[in-house]
Amino acid sequence: MxxxxxxxxxxxxxxxxxWVAAGLCxxxxxxxxxxxxxxxxxxxxxSYITADGKxxxxxxxxxxxxxxVAPDVRMNPLLLKPSTDKESQVVxxxxxxxxMTAVEYQNHKMALKDRVLATYRSLAAENDVMVLEGAGSPAxxxxxxxxxxxxxxxEMAHAPVILVADIDKxxxxxxxxxxIKLLPxxxxxxxxxxxxxxxxxxxxxxKPGNDMIEELTGVPVIGVIxxxxxxxxxxxxxxxxxxxxxxxxxxxxxxxxxxLQKLSNFTDFHSLEIQPDVSVRYVVKPEDLGNPDLLIxxxxxxxxxxxxxxxxxGFVSEIQxxxxxxxxxxxxCGGYQMLGSKLHDPNHVESxxxxxxxxxLLDIQTTFTGEKTTTQAIAQHAGTDLHGYEIHMGETSxxxxxSPFSTIIENNGQPEDRLDGAVNADGSVWGxxxxxxxxNTAWTRQLLDQLRxxxxxxxxxxxxxxxxxxxxxxYEKLAKIVEENVDMAKxxxxxxxxxxxxxx
Numbered sequence: 231m232x233x234x235x236x237x238x239x240x241x242x243x244x245x246x247x248x249w250v251a252a253g254l255c256x257x258x259x260x261x262x263x264x265x266x267x268x269x270x271x272x273x274x275x276x277s278y279i280t281a282d283g284k285x286x287x288x289x290x291x292x293x294x295x296x297x298x299v300a301p302d303v304r305m306n307p308l309l310l311k312p313s314t315d316k317e318s319q320v321v322x323x324x325x326x327x328x329x330m331t332a333v334e335y336q337n338h339k340m341a342l343k344d345r346v347l348a349t350y351r352s353l354a355a356e357n358d359v360m361v362l363e364g365a366g367s368p369a370x371x372x373x374x375x376x377x378x379x380x381x382x383x384x385e386m387a388h389a390p391v392i393l394v395a396d397i398d399k400x401x402x403x404x405x406x407x408x409x410i411k412l413l414p415x416x417x418x419x420x421x422x423x424x425x426x427x428x429x430x431x432x433x434x435x436x437k438p439g440n441d442m443i444e445e446l447t448g449v450p451v452i453g454v455i456x457x458x459x460x461x462x463x464x465x466x467x468x469x470x471x472x473x474x475x476x477x478x479x480x481x482x483x484x485x486x487x488x489x490l491q492k493l494s495n496f497t498d499f500h501s502l503e504i505q506p507d508v509s510v511r512y513v514v515k516p517e518d519l520g521n522p523d524l525l526i527x528x529x530x531x532x533x534x535x536x537x538x539x540x541x542x543x544g545f546v547s548e549i550q551x552x553x554x555x556x557x558x559x560x561x562x563c564g565g566y567q568m569l570g571s572k573l574h575d576p577n578h579v580e581s582x583x584x585x586x587x588x589x590x591l592l593d594i595q596t597t598f599t600g601e602k603t604t605t606q607a608i609a610q611h612a613g614t615d616l617h618g619y620e621i622h623m624g625e626t627s628x629x630x631x632x633s634p635f636s637t638i639i640e641n642n643g644q645p646e647d648r649l650d651g652a653v654n655a656d657g658s659v660w661g662x663x664x665x666x667x668x669x670n671t672a673w674t675r676q677l678l679d680q681l682r683x684x685x686x687x688x689x690x691x692x693x694x695x696x697x698x699x700x701x702x703x704x705y706e707k708l709a710k711i712v713e714e715n716v717d718m719a720k721x722x723x724x725x726x727x728x729x730x731x732x733x734x
Contacts, residue, residue, distance in 0.1 A: 232731030233354045235389040236724055238425075239364035239380050241405040245396040246427040248289040249462060250455070251363050253712030254721070255297035256705045258359050266353050267293035269363040270346050270383045271308040271339075273318070275494035275531050276464070279619035279665075283605045283642045284324025285309060288497055289363065292463050296705040297361075304353045307346050308378065310335070313492070313532050313580070323349070326602050339378055346378055347386050354387070355732035359725065362389050369412035381417040390422040390724050393449070398428040398457065403439055410447045422724045423452035425716060430457050433715075453716030460708045461504065462701070463497045475518065478509035482690075483681055485510045486522035488565070491539050492531040495621070498562055499526070501668040501697050505678060507690050516548045523681045524558045525549065527565025527589075529665060533624070534581040534598070537568050537588060546589060553591055558681065559659045561592075563622050566651060566661025570594035570626070579623060591659045593629035594652050606643075609636035609650050609664055614673050618664035626663075628652050635662050669697045 236254070238247040251267060258265045272287030279285055284303035294301045303324035310318040313329065320327040320335065322342065330338065354360050368380035368391075377383075384391050393409065395402050410418055424443070426436065433454040440451040473496075477484045485502055489512040503510045513519055530536040540546055553559055561569040570588040572595040575581065579598040588596075602623050609616045616636065628634065628649075635651030651662035668674045672694045679689035 231358075232729045232733065233357055233360060234725040235354070235360040235362060235387055235728045235730070236721070237362035237364060237384045237387070237389040237391045238394055239368050239384075239391055241367060241393065241395045241402070241409045242399065243366050245394045246455070247363055247394040248293070249460070249708060250392075250394055250425060250427065250712060251361050252293045252296040252462065252705065253708040255293050255361050256709035257713055257718070258361075259296065259298045260709065263358040264299075264356070265297040265359045265361060266299060266302070266357040267297060267305050267361050267363065268350060268353060268387075269306050269365065269379070270350070271310065271365055271377075271379045272306050273310040273312065273365065275311055275492065276497050277309060277311065277321075277495065277621060279604050279606050279621060280324065281606055281643065282324075285321050285604050285621060286324060288463050292701070293361065293363075295701060296708070302353065304349050307349045308339075308342065311494075311531055314535070319531075324604070343378060343386075346383075350383075350387055351732050354730070360387065360389070362387060364391075367409060368417070369409045371412055381413065381420065384417075384420055388728065388730050389420075390728050391420050392423045392425055392452070392724075393421055394425050394427050396428050397426050398430075402426065403443055406443055407446060410449060418447075418449075421447075421449045423720060424449055425453040425455060426451060427455045428457045429454050450720075452720045453712075455711060455715045458708075458711055460711065461500075461704050462708070463500055473512045474509070475511055475514060477511055477520070481509035482507040482685070482687055483509065483524070483678060484520070484522045485524045485526065486513050486519060487511070487526045487528055488540070488545070489514045490528060490530050490536040490564075492536050492564075494529040494531045494564070495562075495665050496528060498528060498665055498668060501671065501674060504700060505674075506692055507682070508678065516544045519545075519548050519552065521552070521555070522557060523685060524560065525552055527559070527561040527568055527661075529562050529621070530564030530568075532580050533564040533567045533596075534573055534575055534583045534586065536564065537573060537586060538581075538583060540568070540589075541586075549589055550591070553659065556658055559591060561661035562667070563620075563663050563665060566592075566663060567594075567596040567624060567626060569659060569661050570596055570652075571629070572596070574598065592652050592654055592661060593631035594626050594661075595629070596624045596626045598624040603663075605641050607638050607646075607650075607664060608640035609662070610639050611636035611673075614670075615639070616664060616667055616670045616673060618666040618669070620663045621665060622663055626652070631655060635660050636664070671696055
């Protein structure tokens with residue numbers, strides 16, 4: 231027996247193919263199979279750092295967790311991180327390759343084809359099943375529809391394809407028919423099934439439509455997955471549109487996150503969103519800042535442009551006013567840099583802005599350099615070890631009125647002694663380069679209970695379920711939903727027909 235494979239493609243971005251793939255990864259893992267996810271190319275600002283300091287997309291991270299294996303950069307060899315409206319940072323095999331415009335990348339990407347295929351084959355040779363994911367839609371006819379993702383990757387991997395359609399968007403049958411019929415005939419033959427996703431109601435009501443779409447396209451509907459409350463990390467920026475803009479008044483604590491234009495790694499706040507007493511909301515307009523108990527400036531793919539955005543849209547004085555009212559203000563990575571007095575970009579690494587003022591809330595200055603820091607790290611703060619990861623450009627220096635927030639004691643598994651972040655004199659403003667800091671649940675609960683006490687509330691002392699434990703429960707829940715609502719016998723037949731021996 232060689233390696234079996236299956237690929238999930240979508241009628242559009244955010245159709246749910248990442249989740250369906252994760253569900254299948256867990257189902258197969260529970261059968262005792264060795265499974266690996268794979269997506270040749272991701273475009274996202276949410277990323278992750280592997281144990282060896284490589285950067286990859288988060289969808290393949292949670293799919294790897296669902297499969298019960300460590301994230302491996304081979305699972306996502308190409309990552310595109312938009313830095314401006316026209317240009318993206320191209321990350322290949324976990325390290326920055328270069329910055330390219332969309333046109334430049336379209337002209338260059340096929341030069342990477344052989345390297346992507348070799349990466350796939352090396353990973354496939356180590357696994358029983360490969361669960362592949364496409365990107366966006368396979369029928370983007372303004373682009374090269376083969377490319378390195380979707381049908382191009384399916385062809386290289388000899389992978390049969392399941393099309394995932396999002397009924398919640400409306401116009402689902404038209405999107406299914408249009409997607410299939412815009413594909414070349416040889417690609418249509420690769421499609422082996424359709425999964426309807428995010429359905430609300432009685433699935434039997436879809437039977438006439440499902441029968442008709444099968445008759446029109448020759449591709450059977452093999453599953454109808456209901457809308458679910460499964461809670462996994464989100465990768466696509468489209469997911470930000472679903473995030474709350476207002477406080478849940480049933481919760482005790484109001485946490486406001488600035489919805490920056492280039493916001494990255496909003497997965498940092500997933501662990502806050504699951505706390506029983508916390509309402510997390512994303513602030514788009516200055517008048518919506520209100521009086522939060524905690525204001526967070528998140529990471530940014532372009533700190534300089536996002537700082538300019540805050541200034542141009544009237545946020546600076548409002549944030550400074552919150553500081554005067556002793557609101558706790560926190561900055562993560564790019565948000566930490568913005569809290570400082572100055573941002574310097576002499577070589578225009580991030581933008582055409584050479585120098586600009588920050589929010590003036592921390593006595594720090596940041597200079598952007600071409601070198602990108604990507605590392606898993608352990609930091610020590612007030613005697614507590616905090617696990618996280620760093621992804622940033624630039625170096626930050628502290629002035630006399632700032633103290634270090636923590637000390638990095640381990641970097642990619644190696645001992646280190648390096649200062650991180652900064653805090654002001656009274657502790658009301660602090661920042662760190664450490665993404666994932668709130669995933670340290672015991673420490674986070676202490677922080678939240680301090681906010682409760684400052685508000686005149688009793689500490690909650692909530693159960694410190696780790697994020698790993700929480701995610702495990704969600705993966706099992708997702709697997710059950712997929713198994714109960716998809717024809718798994720057909721999935722097994724599709725997999726059985728896909729066997730390729732990569733171990734030769």
